[in-house]
Amino acid sequence: MAYLLLALAIVAEVAGTVSLRLSEGFSKLGPSIVVVGGYGVAFTALSFVLKLGLPVxxxxxxxxxxxxxxxAVIGVLFLHEGLNPVMVAGLALIIGGVVLLELGAAK
Structure with a gap:
């Protein structure tokens, strides 16, 4: 259940972040509402994940x-943002760091 809520938190946070870009400085109402709602759902779901016992x-x-x-992927595919090899390496390092945290917590 914790990982399902964590997935919800991730999707909501990504929706909020992408909508932040689309809101054009909160000048567009629809995306602005998604920003506030997305972050609200993300932090609420994340708080329940922690309450269920997943280490912070x-x-x-x-x-x-x-x-x-x-x-980053949505930015490249839908927002026409660039992605170069250095940025890909940075993403790989972030993901590698998470894997190492998981492995360390398993011991």
Whole structure:
């Protein structure tokens, strides 16, 4: 259940972040509403994940790394933003760091 709520938190945070870009400085009402709602759902779901016992370091690492990676992919595919090899290496390092945190917590 914790990982399902964590997935919800990730999707909501990504929706909020992408909508932040689309809101054009909160000048567009629809995307602005999605920003506030997305972040509200994200933090609420994340708080329940922590209440269910997932360690904060693990939950936050997964949440933030998945969010960064998904926003980068959405930026490239839908927002016409660039992605170069250095940026890909940075994403790989973030994901590698999360994997190492998971492995460390398993011991």
């Amino acid at each position: 370091a693990i939950a936050y690492a997964i949440w933030s790394a998945a969010g960064v990676a998904l926003v």
